[in-house]
Structures are given as structure tokens and as C-alpha cells.
Amino acid sequence: MNRNFKLVYKSLVILAAIIVTLAISSLILVVLGADILRTFETIIITPLTRVGHITEVFVRAVPLCIIALGVAVAYRSGIVNIGAEGQMAMGVLGFTATALALPDLPKPILLPMALIAGVLSGGLWGFIPGILKSKLEVSELLSTVMLNYIAAQFYSFCLRVPMMDPAEALSGAGTPQSARLTTNIEIGRITGRLHYGLFIALALAVIVYLFLWKTSYGYKMRASGSQPRAARYGGIAVSRYVTLAMVISGAFAGLAGGIEIAAVHRRAIEGVTNNYGFSAVVVALFGMLHPFGIVPASFFFALLIYGSTLTPRAVGVPANIVDVMQGLIIMTIVTTQMILQNDYLMDRVWHWWCSKRKAKEA
Amino acid sequence: MSEKITSLRMEHITKRFPGVLAGDDISLEVGEGEILALVGENGAGKTTLMNILMGIYQPDEGRIFINGNEVRFRGPEDAFKVGLGMVHQQYMLVGDMTVTENVALGYKQAWKPMKLDLDEVRRRVVEVSDRHGLAVNPDAYIWQLSVGEQQRVELVKTLCLGARFLILDEPTSALTPQETEELVDLLKKMKEELSIIFISHKLNEVKAVSDKIAILRHGRIVFTGDTADHSSSSIAALMTGHEIELPENKEADMHGGLALSIKDLCVRSDRGNLALDHFSLDIREGEVVGLAGVSGNGQRELAEAVNGLRAVESGSISFFGEECAGRGAHQMIEAGMGYIPEERNIEGIVPAFSIKENLILKDSENPRFSKHHLMKRKAVMENAERLRKDFDIRCPGVDTAAGSLSGGNIQKVILARELTRSPRFLVAVYPTRGLDMGAVESIHKELLAKRKEGIGILLISEELDEIMNLSDRIAVIYKGRVQCVMKHGEADKRRLGIHMAGLEEGSDE
Numbered sequence: 038m039n040r041n042f043k044l045v046y047k048s049l050v051i052l053a054a055i056i057v058t059l060a061i062s063s064l065i066l067v068v069l070g071a072d073i074l075r076t077f078e079t080i081i082i083t084p085l086t087r088v089g090h091i092t093e094v095f096v097r098a099v100p101l102c103i104i105a106l107g108v109a110v111a112y113r114s115g116i117v118n119i120g121a122e123g124q125m126a127m128g129v130l131g132f133t134a135t136a137l138a139l140p141d142l143p144k145p146i147l148l149p150m151a152l153i154a155g156v157l158s159g160g161l162w163g164f165i166p167g168i169l170k171s172k173l174e175v176s177e178l179l180s181t182v183m184l185n186y187i188a189a190q191f192y193s194f195c196l197r198v199p200m201m202d203p204a205e206a207l208s209g210a211g212t213p214q215s216a217r218l219t220t221n222i223e224i225g226r227i228t229g230r231l232h233y234g235l236f237i238a239l240a241l242a243v244i245v246y247l248f249l250w251k252t253s254y255g256y257k258m259r260a261s262g263s264q265p266r267a268a269r270y271g272g273i274a275v276s277r278y279v280t281l282a283m284v285i286s287g288a289f290a291g292l293a294g295g296i297e298i299a300a301v302h303r304r305a306i307e308g309v310t311n312n313y314g315f316s317a318v319v320v321a322l323f324g325m326l327h328p329f330g331i332v333p334a335s336f337f338f339a340l341l342i343y344g345s346t347l348t349p350r351a352v353g354v355p356a357n358i359v360d361v362m363q364g365l366i367i368m369t370i371v372t373t374q375m376i377l378q379n380d381y382l383m384d385r386v387w388h389w390w391c392s393k394r395k396a397k398e399a
Numbered sequence: 400m401s402e403k404i405t406s407l408r409m410e411h412i413t414k415r416f417p418g419v420l421a422g423d424d425i426s427l428e429v430g431e432g433e434i435l436a437l438v439g440e441n442g443a444g445k446t447t448l449m450n451i452l453m454g455i456y457q458p459d460e461g462r463i464f465i466n467g468n469e470v471r472f473r474g475p476e477d478a479f480k481v482g483l484g485m486v487h488q489q490y491m492l493v494g495d496m497t498v499t500e501n502v503a504l505g506y507k508q509a510w511k512p513m514k515l516d517l518d519e520v521r522r523r524v525v526e527v528s529d530r531h532g533l534a535v536n537p538d539a540y541i542w543q544l545s546v547g548e549q550q551r552v553e554l555v556k557t558l559c560l561g562a563r564f565l566i567l568d569e570p571t572s573a574l575t576p577q578e579t580e581e582l583v584d585l586l587k588k589m590k591e592e593l594s595i596i597f598i599s600h601k602l603n604e605v606k607a608v609s610d611k612i613a614i615l616r617h618g619r620i621v622f623t624g625d626t627a628d629h630s631s632s633s634i635a636a637l638m639t640g641h642e643i644e645l646p647e648n649k650e651a652d653m654h655g656g657l658a659l660s661i662k663d664l665c666v667r668s669d670r671g672n673l674a675l676d677h678f679s680l681d682i683r684e685g686e687v688v689g690l691a692g693v694s695g696n697g698q699r700e701l702a703e704a705v706n707g708l709r710a711v712e713s714g715s716i717s718f719f720g721e722e723c724a725g726r727g728a729h730q731m732i733e734a735g736m737g738y739i740p741e742e743r744n745i746e747g748i749v750p751a752f753s754i755k756e757n758l759i760l761k762d763s764e765n766p767r768f769s770k771h772h773l774m775k776r777k778a779v780m781e782n783a784e785r786l787r788k789d790f791d792i793r794c795p796g797v798d799t800a801a802g803s804l805s806g807g808n809i810q811k812v813i814l815a816r817e818l819t820r821s822p823r824f825l826v827a828v829y830p831t832r833g834l835d836m837g838a839v840e841s842i843h844k845e846l847l848a849k850r851k852e853g854i855g856i857l858l859i860s861e862e863l864d865e866i867m868n869l870s871d872r873i874a875v876i877y878k879g880r881v882q883c884v885m886k887h888g889e890a891d892k893r894r895l896g897i898h899m900a901g902l903e904e905g906s907d908e
Contacts, residue, residue: 251773251774251776252769252772252773252774253763253764253768253769253772253773253774254772256756256759256763256774257763259752260749260752260760263749263750263751263752264745264748264749264750264751264752266742266745266746267745267746267747267748267749267750267760268749268760269708269728270706270708270728270738270740270746270747270760271728271732271760271761272727272728272729272731272732272733272761273729273763274727274729380456380457381454381457381473381474384457385473
């Protein structure tokens with residue numbers, strides 16, 4: 038089997054995977070009675086055609102990227118964090134509470150302080166499942182999901198009672214949201230709603246890469262995640278690093294929440310977390326748990342998420358179609374990986390191709 | 400049931416892996432009622448060749464014939480259908496299921512619509528085990544069985560699924576000497592009905608069991624012939640390419656100071672029973688103490704307790720005069736403890752990590768390899784390249800995942816790390832289990848060299864030859880206690896065997 042054949046074979050498999058994904062999506066769209074081509078165009082092409090759209094894609098990519106980086110740190114350390122949604126909500130609360138409590142501090146002090154409060158709140162929400170797992174072997178799948186519910190309810194409570202905008206209470210409208218925060222916590226915007234948080238996300242990607250692969254902490258965390266028994270044998274305090282990984286993961290989600298408020302909403306409102314915490318798990322896996330994969334992956338998923346907000350108006354397709362496509366993409370990735378690893382199949386294709394070529398020559 | 404397999408022939412099999420030629424133009428033939436021993440060093444390509452035969456790998460070139468007809472296997476399922484059955488080195492059994500349930504997993508005849516006919520499977524298990532004299536309890540859970548019993552379950556399972564040709568991949572590597580003898584007798588009986596390929600590098604077994612022998616070296620067949628015509632030593636020489644002479648400890652007593660002193664140590668096993676029951680043993684500097692015993696008598700718990708990996712119930716562990724019971728693994732490493740663990744594939748290395756990363760598993764905070772917690776890439780690389788050369792670690796490169804290496808090379812990675820960290824003491828648990836003669840020779844030499852440097856060594860092993868060759872003193876462990884301690888020279892296999900079985904000398908045998 039020669040090298041060219043392998044290359045062509047693998048490219049064809051990947052191409053086929055893309056076609057299959059599109060085909061199944063199309064089938065669903067047909068059932069919905071939608072215009073297939075225009076739907077795809079709306080989701081994938083339209084957001085890239087105008088600066089205004091592209092900036093909105095980036096606005097969604099930033100929290101996805103930051104949270105996914107944290108999820109990857111946890112995953113690499115042997116603990117699955119599906120609690121980022123709650124950790125992000127806690128980060129928003131920490132950030133908002135600080136901003137509401139100390140509105141008169143100058144910006145160079147208040148903004149970092151509020152962001153740190155967000156990081157700490159998210160980190161605390163990650164610490165709980167981390168310590169439960171390492172000390173009591175409580176499954177993190179269970180604890181993080183439950184903590185998501187607690188965080189969501191607590192968030193809702195805060196916006197309705199202690200943090201509610203006094204103006205809302207006065208007017209009697211009662212919209213659950215905080216007062217508009219002081220301008221001293223704002224992160225600047227580049228154009229449209231695109232903000233400087235983008236650079237924070239990119240810098241974090243580099244930092245996570247350096248942390249995981251170039252520091253002794255990263256080494257020990259990866260060892261703990263990859264084979265805990267060997268790590269323990271090597272004198273690594275596995276439970277400490279698993280907990281630390283979860284704290285870092287939560288801190289990233291908390292930071293994403295803080296940035297989201299500081300740069301986009303500038304007050305705590307309902308729905309800030311926007312399922313970013315869950316999508317980020319997909320982004321992290323799609324990016325192969327590597328920062329340099331996560332950056333493009335977060336852009337791609339942000340594109341899908343933003344594109345889907347356009348479909349109801351443009352082509353009358355519900356936005357949830359993107360959730361369906363996300364599921365399809367995950368399944369296709371897994372299947373494609375299996376097929377690419379199946380040497381026997383490749384071998385058979387090679388033999389089939391050789392015999393065909395021979396038949397032609399004869 | 401399809402016909403009996405009267406001949407199996409592999410012709411010109413070639414298989415390349417990135418950076419390695421694992422099979423190079425290999426041809427083999429096995430006739431009816433024959434046992435072919437396939438011998439060779441670790442990494443010689445034995446397992447790869449059998450994986451090709453079973454359809455797990457596809458050969459790059461070459462053909463396979465059964466009863467004269469060419470066959471091509473897509474996967475192990477196809478090989479089963481023809482009647483080939485393989486028992487892997489690592490057993491493929493589900494621990495939480497009974498023997499019958501494990502067999503049922505592959506026994507398609509019992510898969511009735513909406514129902515699994517376990518009674519039929521159970522009958523079949525009993526029938527096969529009676530027929531071949533393989534004593535297994537069909538209702539026992541796998542986790543309750545010893546390693547030797549589990550292997551019998553694997554054999555029964557393979558036979559139940561209709562195997563008429565058996566491939567056994569290093570079947571004795573985890574067995575005690577007694578279990579090995581039983582297995583050899585069993586196979587000799589079984590060959591009346593089927594042919595067997597027996598992979599091994601333990602030449603005494605090969606001599607005892609096989610009719611023919613094929614020797615693999617670096618992916619090539621270097622020799623085939625009748626077993627009876629050749630002595631163990633000539634086979635060993637062919638296998639490694641040079642004469643093997645296992646080193647012996649003939650040095651005089653070093654009279655070193657007390658290194659490790661264990662007193663009345665009690666430790667619980669994972670199941671909660673007392674695995675060590677008032678265990679006491681002293682080891683001095685520059686002394687090798689061999690701890691003989693049938694595995695499962697507390698050896699693992701002892702090694703883990705001494706290395707800070709298992710909680711101590713009561714008793715004391717004094718390491719160079721300092722009380723260490725209850726300390727953690729990190730503290731023991733800092734104190735100068737070196738440890739070659741029993742489970743080399745999952746405890747001694749992080750399999751997904753590269754060789755160079757595994758070589759610093761205990762040293763990621765050592766100033767040699769990191770500063771302010773930043774890893775020194777160059778130092779890590781240089782360390783790996785040096786150790787690769789010094790310890791002859793055979794690998795495509797030091798960035799290769801350690802888990803992809805053969806057992807012998809994994810053990811070399813562990814040895815390289817443990818011996819060059821300049822330990823003050825060494826615990827070696829089954830250091831040569833499953834390794835070939837060449838590897839055994841080099842490991843024994845390394846251990847004796849460390850002894851000469853004045854390092855105390857606790858050698859836990861079930862290979863009596865290994866223990867008798869290397870030890871200054873020999874202790875026997877039985878049910879978590881030291882049964883007796885003998886000097887080098889006082890011990891012989893018979894005496895050790897008696898103590899290992901928990902009997903007193905002089906009592907009726």
C-alpha cells in the first residue's frame with residue numbers, strides 16, 4: 038500500500054463524513070419543509086459575509102473558547118467537567134456583586150477585582166465537585182450536573198431579589214436583571230460588540246498550552262489524568278491535582294462569565310450563560326483537547342450558534358436545528374475516527390482498487 | 400462444527416510498523432497433533448505474528464493456509480469460525496461475571512431469541528472441562544479465582560467456542576511454578592485432539608512441552624527444528640544471538656548498616672482482610688534479600704506499604720533509622736526509595752506518555768528537569784537519549800508512547816529511571832516476570848551492580864532460580880508472615896517449596 042493511496046483514502050473518508058453530516062441534516066430540513074440550500078447558507082455562509090455578522094460570531098466564540106480551555110484542562114487531568122454552565126453563572130454573580138458593591142472604585146482597581154471575583158466564584162463552584170471526587174470518590178458527572186441546577190436557581194434568585202435593578206422594582210415590571218453596572222467595569226469594544234476579551238481568550242490558549250505541556254504542574258496533572266495509578270506511584274498527589282484541575286476549569290468558566298458581563302451585557306441578565314458551558318464540552322472534544330485545536334473549534338461552533346439565530350427569520354427554521362447538527366457532528370467525528378483506525382477496511386479497499394486496475398490493464 | 404485442522408501454514412508473512420519491521424518474510428508450519436513452540440526475545444515479533452494469524456492485524460505481504468486452503472481473516476471472529484482460538488497474555492475476562500457468563504459472551508448457540516440459555520452454556524463448560532481435565536467451577540466469579548484458575552477459564556472458554564487449534568501467548572508468564580507444571584501436563588494431554596502454538600521464552604517449559612520449535616529474532620525466523628534434538632542452552636543462544644549466562648551473587652557479605660527494618664507490620668488488602676500479619680524483616684545495605692512465596696501471600700501489600708502507597712494498620716517500617724510507617728509515596732521517594740512495581744504496564748509507566756516523559760515520572764520537580772516549575776525540554780531530552788543508549792531501550796524514538804513498547808523494553812524504561820535516580824534502597828517486585836533470557840540477564844546484572852554499590856535490595860519473586868542466584872539471604876512469605884529466613888547456600892528448591900506451601904520442615908510431605 039503506498040503513501041499516496043493512504044492519503045487519498047483518508048481524505049475521501051473525511052469528505053464522505055462531511056457529506057453524510059450534510060445529507061442527514063438536509064433530510065431533517067426536508068421534513069421541516071425548509072429550503073435546504075438557503076438554510077445552510079444562512080447558518081454557515083451568511084455570518085461570514087458581513088463585518089457585523091463576523092463580530093457577532095467572535096462574541097460567541099470568546100466564552101466558548103475560554104470555557105473549553107478549562108474543560109480541556111480538567112479532561113486531561115482525568116475529570117470531566119460538565120458543570121461549566123453553573124460555574125459560569127457563579128462567575129457572573131461574583132463579578133456583578135463586586136461591581137454593585139464597590140461602584141466608586143477607579144477602573145484599574147475595580148475591573149481586575151471584579152474579574153478576580155468572577156474567577157474565584159467559578160473556581161469555588163469547580164472546587165466542590167473536585168474535592169468530592171478526590172476525597173469521597175463522588176462521580177463528577179453527578180455532582181457537576183446537580184451543581185448546575187443549584188447555580189441556575191441561585192442565579193435566578195439573585196436577579197429577582199438581592200441584585201434586582203431598583204428601577205425594575207419601582208416600575209413594577211420586575212424583569213429579573215441587575216442594575217446597569219458602572220462603566221468602571223467595562224471591557225472595551227473593538228467594533229460592533231466585538232471586544233478585547235478576544236485577546237484574553239487567545240492569550241489563555243497559549244497559557245494553557247504552556248501550562249499543560251511545559252510546566253511541572255501540567256506534567257503532573259496530565260499524568261494524574263492519563264494513568265492515576267502510575268502517577269501515584271511516581272509520588273504525585275493525584276487527588277490534589279484532580280481537585281486543582283477542577284478549580285482551574287471552574288475558574289475559566291467564571292472568568293468567561295465575568296468577561297461576558299464586562300464586555301457584552303454590562304449587567305447581569307437571565308440567559309447570559311446561553312448553554313455555553315455545555316457547548317464548550319463539545320468544543321473541547323472537537324478541538325481534540327488541545328488549545329490550538331480549541332481556538333478554531335470554538336470559532337466553528339460559534340458560527341453554528343450564531344447562524345442558527347438567523348434561521349428563524351431568514352428561512353423559518355427553528356434555531357434548535359443547530360443542536361441537532363452538533364449532535365450529528367459529534368457522531369460523525371466518532372464514526373470517522375473508527376473508520377480511519379480500521380486497517381482491515383483500508384486493506385480491502387486497497388485490494389479492491391488493485392484488482393480493478395489490473396482488470397483494466399488486462 | 401467444521402472439520403479438524405490438520406495443517407496450518409503461514410508463508411512469507413511480512414508486517415511493517417512505523418519504524419519497525421515486526422515480521423520479515425516469516426514462514427511456519429504446524430501439523431496435526433503437534434505443539435509448536437514459538438520462542439524469541441521480547442519484541443522479537445511473536446505476538447505480532449500471532450495477531451496476524453488471528454486476523455487482528457493484516458499482514459503487508461504473505462498468505463495463510465489452513466488444511467491447504469488459503470484463508471483471509473477480517474478479524475478474530477473469522478479466525479474463530481475456522482477453529483483458531485487464542486489465549487492472550489492478558490486475560491480477556493469480565494471480573495464481575497461467573498465463568499459460565501463469561502463463556503456465554505461468545506457462545507452464540509446459546510443466544511436464543513429474547514433469552515440467553517445459561518443452562519446450555521453451563522453444560523458445555525462442564526463437558527469441556529471434564530473432557531480435557533480442566534478443573535473449573537462454572538459458577539465461580541472471576542474475581543474469586545487465582546491467576547492460574549483464570550487461565551484455565553480462558554482455555555475452557557476458547558475450547559467451548561469451538562477452537563480446534565490453540566494459540567497460547569506466554570501462558571505461563573503469570574503462573575506459579577506449580578501451576579506451570581500442571582499446565583504443561585494438561586497441554587500434553589490436549590494435543591491428542593488438537594494442535595497448539597505455544598509462545599514462550601522460558602526454555603525449560605519449551606523443552607518439556609513442545610515437539611517442534613521455531614525461533615524468532617528481530618522479526619525473522621532464525622531456526623526451526625525438532626525440540627528433542629537441541630539443548631536449552633543452544634536454543635537460548637539462538638534466541639538472543641549470544642550465549643546466556645545468568646549472573647550469580649558470589650560476593651562476600653558486605654556487613655552494611657541496617658537499611659530497612661520492618662517490625663510486626665500489619666496491612667490490609669483491598670478486600671479488607673489482613674494481607675500482612677505481623678510481618679518482620681531486616682535488610683542491610685549492600686544486601687539482597689529475596690522474598691520467595693506463592694503470589695497472593697501479601698507480597699503486593701508489602702511492597703506498597705513500604706513505598707507509602709498503602710495504609711499501615713499497625714507495626715513499624717524503619718528506613719535508615721527513621722520511622723516511615725504512614726508516610727506517603729512522595730516522602731518515601733524523597734527518602735531514597737526505589738521501586739520496580741509489579742504492574743509495569745499501568746503502574747510503572749504512564750502508557751500514553753512518551754518514553755522521555757516516563758523517565759522523569761518521579762523527577763518533574765527536580766532542579767535537573769525543571770526550574771520555577773518550567774520543564775527543561777533539553778535536559779529531559781538529553782536524559783532520555785542517554786538512558787536509551789545506556790539501557791538499550793529499543794524504540795523508534797524517545798517520543799514514542801511508552802505503552803506501545805514490548806514488556807521487556809517497558810521494564811528497561813522503569814529500571815533506567817529507578818536505578819539512575821541514585822536510590823538508597825530498592826524494592827523489586829517480580830522484576831523479570833514475563834521477560835526473555837536476554838532481558839533477565841541484563842536486569843540481574845544491574846541489580847547485582849547496585850548491590851555492589853552498597854544498596855540494599857528487597858527482591859520479591861516467585862522464580863526460585865532468580866532468588867537463589869541473587870540473594871544473600873532468602874525469606875519465605877506465607878499468609879502475610881515470614882515463614883523462615885535462610886542464608887544463601889542453605890536454600891534449595893525443595894526446602895523453599897516446603898516453606899512456600901506453609902509446611903514445616905521435618906513434617907510429613
